[in-house]
Amino acid sequence: MDRFMYLAMSGAKENLYAQAINNHNLANATTHGFRQSLADAYTAPITGPVYDSRDYVQVGNEAIDFSHGAxxxxxxxxxxxxxxxxxxxxxxxxxxxxxxxxxxxxxxxxxxxxxxxxxxxxxxxxxxxxxxxxxxxxxxxxxxxxxxxxxxxxxxxxxxxxxxxxxxxxxxxxxxxxxxxxxxxxxxxxxxxxxxxxxxxxTSNVNTVEALTRMIELSRTYETQIKMMETANNIEERHNRLLGIS
Structure with a gap:
């Protein structure tokens, strides 16, 4: 069950990072010559003493979109x-x-x-x-x-x-x-x-429509990950009751 919890937590953490990048882009949508940042993340296996059992999300180096503005x-x-x-x-x-x-x-x-x-x-x-x-x-x-x-x-x-x-x-x-x-x-x-x-x-190369859409998508994804964490916690509590631990 800890894998379920920590995988959801890892995804939520990096989702917050992506939201911060997207919000920074939106804040500079009217800044002349601004180049938007791109959130870069990848999966990283966590090695154990017996076998690899988890793949967590890790933040990569912040990338820059150098496409031209208008x-x-x-x-x-x-x-x-x-x-x-x-x-x-x-x-x-x-x-x-x-x-x-x-x-x-x-x-x-x-x-x-x-x-x-x-x-x-x-x-x-x-x-x-x-x-x-x-x-x-x-x-x-x-x-x-x-x-x-x-x-x-x-x-x-x-x-x-x-x-x-x-x-x-x-x-x-x-x-x-x-x-x-x-x-x-x-x-x-x-x-x-x-x-x-x-x-x-x-002008900035930030597309405000795409950035606003991205903000909504990230918000919904974050909510889903939080619900997954709550679900994992509820399941763990039920297991504990069944085993008579709590």
Missing amino acids: MQSTGRDLDVAIQGEGFIAVQAPDGGEAYTRAGNLHVDAQGMLLTDRGLPVLGDGGPITVPPDESILIGTDGTITIRPEGSAPNALAAVNRIRLVNPDTATLERTEDGLIRAKDGQEVEADANVRVVTGMLE
């Missing part, structure tokens, strides 16, 4: 979207390098080019700083061109270039801070073939 027109000069494959390199709060598809950028009071989350965008020589300007334009290759403050309309100057990378997605992972990084912790080299389009943003 393109959304904004008309804003500092909004950029990656065309095809690739990422924008940013500086994480711990000083490391991370990668994002969220191109809703802005320049703060100190002239730093930041993402919507406040992460510095990396260029050829580190975080990008933009001098005071009358206008700013980001080219398809990530080159940032400005018209310096107080200059003539045709006085344009290239100040830096956003570092665009295109690593193998199999080498990437999402860390505890929610940022996507290289698994080996190394910086990814810039890829001159990555292109961006200005005045556009990429």
Whole structure:
């Protein structure tokens, strides 16, 4: 009977994990450039002194769905979207390098080019700083061109270039801070073939209808597993009464 109980308990535990992943995806359904997570679980046999008698559910490494989101027109000069494959390199709060598809950028009071989350965008020589300007334009290759403050309309100057990378997605992972990084912790080299389009943003790749349906399915499965645990407990109590133990 313990096998019945613990198998149901194992399934319920990992079902809660799947619900947490699904809820996190739903919470980021409107986050630009977000890549949904996939719950990954597998069966693992439990070995015994005589023979294997149980297969429990175990959590695997969290997988990321790198399929593209839809393109959304904004008309804003500092909004950029990656065309095809690739990422924008940013500086994480711990000083490391991370990668994002969220191109809703802005320049703060100190002239730093930041993402919507406040992460510095990396260029050829580190975080990008933009001098005071009358206008700013980001080219398809990530080159940032400005018209310096107080200059003539045709006085344009290239100040830096956003570092665009295109690593193998199999080498990437999402860390505890929610940022996507290289698994080996190394910086990814810039890829001159990555292109961006200005005045556009990429939406999340979360399908809200599928996520809501998944939430209902997971909830019902969890309820079934809890009922199985209650059934196992009731059967055990009846056995104990029959044996005169209780």
